[in-house]
Amino acid sequence: MLQSLFIQNYALIEKLDIRFMSGFSVITGETGAGKSIILGAIGLLLGQRADVKSLRTGASKCIIEARFDVSAYGMQPFFAHHELEYEPECILRREVYASGKSRAFINDTPASLSQMKELGEQLIDVHSQHQNLLLNQEGFQLNFIDILAHNDHLLSQYRECYQAWKQHTRRLQELIEQAAQSKADEEFVRFQLQQLDEAALQADEQEELEQEAETLSHAEEIKGALYKAEQLLLGDEGGLLPALKEGYTSLRSVSRYHASLQELAQRAESSYIELKDIAQELALQNEKIGFNPVRLDEVNTRLNLLYTLQQKHRVSTVGELMALADEFRNRLTGITSLDEEIATLTESCETLRQEVIRLAGELTESRRPVAAAAEQEMASRLALLGMPNVRFRVELGQRKEVGPSGQDTVTFLFSANKNGQLQNITSVASGGEIARVMLSVKAMIAGAVQLPTIVFDEIDTGVSGEIADRMADIMHEMGAANRQVISITHLPQIAARGAAHYKVYKEDNDTETNSHIRLLTAEERVEELAHMLSGATLTEAALNNARALLQLQPTKNKKKNG
Missing domain, CATH: 3.40.50.300 (P-loop containing nucleotide triphosphate hydrolases)
Known part of the structure; x- marks a missing residue:
């Protein structure tokens, strides 16, 4: 309240x-x-x-x-x-x-x-006054019947199932469209993957091949540099190592006469050993390197394949090509699994559709007796509101397809006269008649809902x-019911x-x-009612009429309650 x-x-x-x-x-x-x-x-x-x-x-x-x-x-x-x-x-x-x-x-x-x-x-x-227009809305009329039928739980259950069915249906349509597109792409994807698989790609392969190509392309130059370095170290005439050996031997022969010469002799000998090791390594490297035009051609052919694939797929590394191959492989797996997913989802959609239809049927069965009872109660209420010859019908129809509130359609048909043809209420009812209908609707809803x-x-x-006066009776009765x-x-x-x-x-x-x-206050109320009866000028007759109205109402209430 x-x-x-x-x-x-x-x-x-x-x-x-x-x-x-x-x-x-x-x-x-x-x-x-x-x-x-x-x-x-x-x-x-x-x-x-x-x-x-x-x-x-x-x-x-x-x-x-x-x-x-x-x-x-x-x-x-x-x-x-x-x-x-x-x-x-x-x-x-x-x-x-x-x-x-x-x-x-x-x-x-x-x-x-x-x-x-x-x-x-x-x-x-x-x-508000504009709500009278709601009578022309099928949703309002259907909601009126559902309120009287206390369909809250059933409607909630139906709408939850209906939404799930719609979501599954939308997802199924998306998968079907996706599958159609994927089928069109399958041959292309499979060809691209075959090319990448045939290339037998290996991580870090490109860097190793590029280095090998550099070496093979400059083999003669490298061998010449190695031979020259080896001769500078080991040559019989002017070689560094023979001279260094002679030097540290000479120092060692006189080191007993001067203590610091012993350390210098050891350092010179250590340098000799290190340089001799380098000279031996140079000789080994020289033996390994040779001009091999066949191998150079193989390396260049392999690199050309890698460069071609990278340019085609707009990537710059073998790693990216390998990732792309995995992506193609996953797409093919997805294309294969789409059919299974579509079949499963189709079955789920049909199961949900059947449940939606079943619940829609329950809603229809719950609405039919309420619609019939509403016709009688509405006619009784409207008769009390000055329409003794009124005819009111709640026409239940069926849609071709189920909707958010079931499969039923509701139309309020109305005629205020005995010989009048029943028609849609908003087409034939006057403003005053619609006001009385809406008050009756609200009164019936208020009896069903704890508002x-x-x-x-x-x-x-x-x-x-x-x-x-009779409309006032209805509102007064509504106010008396807690x-x-x-x-x-x-x-x-x-x-x-x-x-x-x-x-x-x-x-x-x-x-x-x-x-x-x-x-x-009580006296102010008399004056307000008198103004409503006679206008701006207060007359004694209007005041007496207002007092009579205020005194009359309790009497009427007592008669009704008695």
Whole structure:
């Protein structure tokens, strides 16, 4: 139940803080006084898009906060699911900044707009005049039947299965298209892989071959350099090693006469040994290297193959060619496995489709008796609302294919007269008739769903007199069933029935206009009803009529309850 509403810096409202009563309450006020502004503020708490133009001129932010008593509505699962703290008094708050930024809070904890919208839809239902257009929407009509049938669990089960089937179907189509493309590419991929496999690629092969090619191409030059170096070290005439040997031998012969010469002799001998080893290695290398035009041709042929493959596949190393071969191999494996995956997924899709059809059948079976009962109850309610000859039918049809809510179609057929032809309700019903139908729909839904607060925004448009009085009876009865009903109205017959009466009004000062709302006292209520009956000029007759209206309602209630 909505306990209080606080609005600050929203449109024409500088600051508003109002408490609401349980049961049936009414809100009245002149056109343009600000009733729609209050509904717009409540809409923000229900997750609607924020518009910075709604901020009061000069304000940096606006605040809308509502407090709800949720202790009797078993909403703990919602708070547990969203990891929010549960309190018997639930606080929804929305802050909109002039910068365009918006923030939402549930029990002073930051929340997403989707969470606020989900919770708000469980707390309050605002029926505005444009919602009468919903009667023309098949989805609304079908939802009406499902609410009366208490199909929440079955619908959830169906939609989960339906979504899974659709996802599997989309994936299957993607795989079929992928398989068709892969089949077209298979021959090309297989040819490319065959070329790479025939090349027998080896890691680091290219670097080794390039080095070997360099050596073979300069064999004579290398052998000449090795021979010359060897002769410089070992040559009989002018060779370095014979001279070095003679040198360290001479030093050793006199080292006993001078201690430091012993170390120099040892160092010279060590150099001799090292250079002699180098000379022997030069000789060995010279023997190994030879000009081999056959081998050079083999190496160049192999390198040319590697370079050609790299250029073809736009890579620069043998490693990248080997990785590409692995990729081709995986693609061929994938092409082979696609057929198996398609077969498995086709079977899954068919299984899900059969389950969807089965659940759609259960939905149809649950809707048929409810549709029949709804026809009778709607006719009874509309007869009480001044349409004694009304005929109302809920026509259930079948789609060729199942949809998000099953295979059924629902159409409300209506005729207000005995001899009238049953037609789609929005084609033949007047504005007043549609208002009465929507009130009956809301009353029936309210009986099936535990919704704490319902707000009717001028649902009485197009009716007057006794019909308005009967509409007031329905709203009063709805408010008496552990539910809060608030009606924004221009009709005194309905305004008189509220247990509490609020008035929305505007006040002007030198610089601005402010909208306000306040709970009327008993005497103020008489005057407000008198104004609604007679206009701006209060007459004694209008005042007496207003008092009679207020005194008449309890009597009628007692008769109904007796």
